[in-house]
Amino acid sequence: MAVNSKKRAEWLIAQLNLEREMNLADIGARLTKEKPGYGLVMAVGAARLHAFEPEPEAFAEIEASKPERTTLYNAAVGKPGKATFYAHQIGSLSSVFKFSEACARYLNKGFWTKREVTEIPMTLVALDEVKGFPRLDFLKMDVQGAELDVMKGGEHTLSEAVMVVPEVRFYQMYEGEPTWAELDTELRRQGFVLHKFLHQKSVLLGSRRWKQFKPKSGSQLLDGDAVYIRNMEEPENMSDFQLKALAVMAETVAESHDLCAFCLTLLQDRGAIASHVLGHYMGRVPAEVLRAAEPKPESAPDAAATETEA
Template sequence: MIDFTNWLCGEKINIIDIGARMTPGEAPIYQNLIKNNLCTITAVEPDTSTNELLVKLSNAKIYNLALGTKGLSYLNICQLPSCSSLLEPDTETLSKYSGMEYFYNVIDRVSLHVDEMDDIFQDEIFDFLSIDVQGAELNVLENGRRNLSNLLGIHIEVSFIEKYKGQPLFRDVDTFLAGNDFSFHCFTGYGTRSPRGIEIDNSPINGINQWLWADAFYFHNLYDIDFWKEPGKLIKLACIFHNLYKSYDFSAHCLKIHDHQFGSNYLSEYASLISNLTNTCIKSSSDENTYLAKIAQKINYN
């Protein structure tokens, strides 16, 4: 593992985890940052029953509240607690897939007050957002634009079907984030199911190719020159790309931009470390056309 501590010059990556519910044996996406003492954590979760797990995170601040649009609302408590949501499950859609409807069965409704992210965190500057609030993600972001404008990256659950009534889908979230200077990078996991009544390998929760939801990572547009004027931001994003997603090429790209803007020499050091660690050759490219011309010639010849 490459140690970013010296490059960060004592700074920590400030993480906010909204919908921070944990289950025993589960590790958050930012576990490697915890392991290497590279982050601070603010955990937001209305369900107090998981606090005993959240307190084990590295010096986490815990806020037991719900974020979205300010006002009185209801939390739909589902058969599987991690499926509980401010939105009502869409049983018509869920009934079309195997192993879904039972988990989303509402067993209780709890009245609660919902706060807006920008009201609760008026002065914080977060670097990384992890958010999984079962269909209400876009509502949280729309009421957290000040905080959104400071983020380097967002790890967010997105859905391709309406598991909840009126739930914004991936296309809606993607459009919103693109309109706020964020670029899609990758999916990091997905949920799949078969059609209702079909089982794969004797299990109703083993689908094959039908994606229903996924986790996605977005990063602030690297061409936004004004945003990246602060040197620590590029190092933090490089650290995120490296430790959370193994996106060594984009980590190297952040370091290359940093070298160009601030006169450092981090890319060459990083490339050497990556070569020893993964046998991946990374270098700064100045002329790719010669390489591409050979490929084009070969294709045209065939």
């Protein structure tokens, strides 16, 4: 019988016997006790989270609370140099790009443009230039259009990473915001390929009858969280640790059980894990992703016995 995701993750991490703790980063998310997916990895002591808070007072407040297994950096990551941060009253819309009023009108989100926006000057640094920052195994980012700049400035930091989860925009919300196509091209240039989407958000367009539609029936794609993984076409170029890290993140963040099994197969072939791990893992994955066991064929009657009876 399959076990729940927490127990399955704990069991998997124990079986993999990681050589070191993984380095994870979540750029653009306020620190909270609830950490999506990778919180399971941190909870069992298998990873450390690296987070950013550029505002001095907020940095001091978070640092004083001593978040568990977290290293905090007083910096803002993006395209190096001076920038203006447009702090929107709706925090999730804040960005270093100016909000597009034309976009808001089309998406039937006129109220977005009526909220206060405060312009805050700041200095951005490239991810590779952050003092003391380690090479990452995993990166999640939600920086409202600045994901491309983060990637361009973090090539060294991400040179051994196995998974990147960016928010990708299907419809541009900000003036001068890079397209998803540009971000995808940069991710592929750095050796990552699109694996899956964790979710996609659509909005309901306005019309004289828009209130007759169900709220979640909108058709216009807006954005979503995509999962990019290290290109696996030449797995011999990946270290044992990278394969183990990808197996863990596939299980916990992407919920891609087939990808986890793929990594475990490679590790087993290398003799890097015990031979029973893959089989035992398959006994723990959710039943709904597995084929039903085929019934064994009934034994054919013994020919000699049949002749005797006749």
